[in-house]
Amino acid sequence: MPPHAHASSDPADATTERSGGEGGGGGVQSVDRAISVLEILARTGGSSVTEVAAELGVHKSTASRLLAALEARGLVHHAADRGQYRLGFGILRLAHAIPGRLSVVTEARDEIRELARTVSETVNLAVLREGHAVNVGQEMGPSTVSTYDWIGSITPLHATASGKVLLAGLPSEDRARVLKEQGLRSYTARTVTSRKALERQLLDVAAQGYAATSEEFEIGLNSVAVPVHDHLGTVVAAISVSGPAFRFSDGTMEAVLEDLRATGERVSRRMGWVPVDGPAPRG
Numbered sequence: 001m002p003p004h005a006h007a008s009s010d011p012a013d014a015t016t017e018r019s020g021g022e023g024g025g026g027g028v029q030s031v032d033r034a035i036s037v038l039e040i041l042a043r044t045g046g047s048s049v050t051e052v053a054a055e056l057g058v059h060k061s062t063a064s065r066l067l068a069a070l071e072a073r074g075l076v077h078h079a080a081d082r083g084q085y086r087l088g089f090g091i092l093r094l095a096h097a098i099p100g101r102l103s104v105v106t107e108a109r110d111e112i113r114e115l116a117r118t119v120s121e122t123v124n125l126a127v128l129r130e131g132h133a134v135n136v137g138q139e140m141g142p143s144t145v146s147t148y149d150w151i152g153s154i155t156p157l158h159a160t161a162s163g164k165v166l167l168a169g170l171p172s173e174d175r176a177r178v179l180k181e182q183g184l185r186s187y188t189a190r191t192v193t194s195r196k197a198l199e200r201q202l203l204d205v206a207a208q209g210y211a212a213t214s215e216e217f218e219i220g221l222n223s224v225a226v227p228v229h230d231h232l233g234t235v236v237a238a239i240s241v242s243g244p245a246f247r248f249s250d251g252t253m254e255a256v257l258e259d260l261r262a263t264g265e266r267v268s269r270r271m272g273w274v275p276v277d278g279p280a281p282r283g
Contacts, residue, residue: 169235
């Protein structure tokens, strides 16, 4: 050791020295810790240096340096009166550059392909356009018999699982307007044509985070769908799994729900949604 060098009492500094300084593994570790700090503050809404250090499992001085660096970039704000650090407005500047470049079709493509492989049924991605659910993405499972291409198809909101998810995600005023404009046409004997009954269903969809339909749009076709949320928590799309009623029964739909939910959450994260407490917002 050079004559004027001093050994650091911070284990993190020792790790950095052993890994070759900030240009080596220590630099990567610092970046990882800085990102973890941002995630902690996003989850808690505000934390002290001591609390951040405890969550990271580092010395208080290390947490203090990380917070100071983030504060210098405007990514973190120190509320001196409360002794807490919170996310700064610099986060908004970075986040603002992302949404306009995100395409739900692009972000969902690999995920729905993998889901189709997993559940061996047809998986569709739908968005809301002019009072209808429009299918903008589709993947078929390895054992899917049907070759019907739903991409570009316009389907009714009130009679499909994807449509009900999209309806449940609308503000009540917008939902009322759409339903008034489009009406509740009957497609099969199972189509819900009562406004009151549909509203009760949509409350359940919003609470449960998914919608299921059994031969409501087409005889012999069942489907279950979950929402995709963007960075604001808004429902921007629905991912559905559908199949023939003789094979894709109520029990089967329930069995694929866990994988379907996980796919919806992963695509939501790719669209900028960040969970704060627990699972994705419902509906």
